[in-house]
Amino acid sequence: MKEKKSYSLSLANKKDFNNINEWVYQTLRTSIMCGEIRPGVALTIRGLAEKLDVSSMPVREALRRLASESAVDITDSRRVIVPLISPDKFKELYSLRILLETHAAELALPYISEKQVEHLIMLDKEVDASYSDGDIVSGSLANQAFHRYIYKQNPVQVCMPMIESLWLQLGPFARVALSKIEKYYEYDRHQEALEAIQQRDSFALRRAIEADIRDGLSVFKNIDEIYHDLKSSE
Amino acid sequence: MKEKKSYSLSLANKKDFNNINEWVYQTLRTSIMCGEIRPGVALTIRGLAEKLDVSSMPVREALRRLASESAVDITDSRRVIVPLISPDKFKELYSLRILLETHAAELALPYISEKQVEHLIMLDKEVDASYSDGDIVSGSLANQAFHRYIYKQNPVQVCMPMIESLWLQLGPFARVALSKIEKYYEYDRHQEALEAIQQRDSFALRRAIEADIRDGLSVFKNIDEIYHDLKSSE
């Protein structure tokens, strides 16, 4: 403990966003998602503002927005931290992923065209490429892109913000957990999903999505000890 | 069209909240939930700030928070409006209510004690009282309180923010739709839910919750025409 805040806040994109606001939000969001900010350490508005070279205003708004997405906690004393989620909560987040994502996939299915299937195949290749490079972070981001692209085809968008919130809450913990794993077994559930889409088989699509999510979960055999380690180290 | 903004912004509670921030948020939230703000009209930060007698700062943050809960839309030109949801979206919101609330109820069941069942019975009486008084707004708020009390017993809280978001999105439209209805058929699904809880029958509880939500939906036979009316009047 008592180490310098050393997360890099990967500002890949310049400040040519519409709002600085939005840029700060996206920067912090991906930073949390990729586990660059350790759970438990306090985030200060002024500190982040200085690091990002903006005033405190955009940081305040970004942090509040992240708080209402459950990506960060605001404690009683108004300190902002990335929460360390309990194993129970971790499992519940996965349950909700299955519940919402199978639902979203089924509703999106009628809207997925042949052209879009091709794009999905490309996205899937990026997932495989990242994982075979051993780049877990890009891998899970690419995996999210694959899932997001499916669900987004539904013109009625209600689930997506909720699913994004689930991903965001899982992000930091998943990152820590995955970093302690030697082998990452990759079953190709995406292939099953693509076949289900091409055959317009909504039930098969649900099964493929569920299996894909469960495969992801099955990697975390050690969440309990990891939780214990993280909790005691803070 | 072109009428004065005449919603009352029911400030039942004084500014003895922790933050003015929070007070503004709650005030705007209930105002939207109860349909006091007409869908489509632009909300201005300065206008709300003046009406609530605070600076623009808390209003800005409250509006952004509401935006990330999908309670308001921020248009491309950065104007904030309460969205008018389409009939398709309305139905999807109800689907998600069923999906998430049956799930939440099932998970909460093991944690509901006898004492808490008594409290639920009291909450149910308040629902009945409001509806028999013909007070639809208090009725649906009381109904929410009943459901919320059940789901909140689960110590692992992940669904609740999502469910609250669904209620919030349905609020303004439901209010308009209900105001055009003469008779409101009230089946007592709450009674069924209470019995299921007492018998620890999770499947029966799921059915009761689902039936309760479906009953609520069945009232809106006329959503399509109401949507059309609202859309053309703006």
Added chain:
DNA sequence: GTCAAGAATATGTGATCACAAAAATATTGG
């Protein structure tokens, strides 16, 4: 050495201001 109390510092909150962009209003040309 340990712990508690007080001083010093850091931090979140709310207010105000300047500026650019968007709406609304006024003006001009047909």
Added chain:
DNA sequence: CCAATATTTTTGTGATCACATATTCTTGAC
């Protein structure tokens, strides 16, 4: 009288400031 342009007003955004509170550091007593 109407449409297109110009002007004025309104509005959101980002920055800065003052203040109250939380946190941290220091000091002193046991």
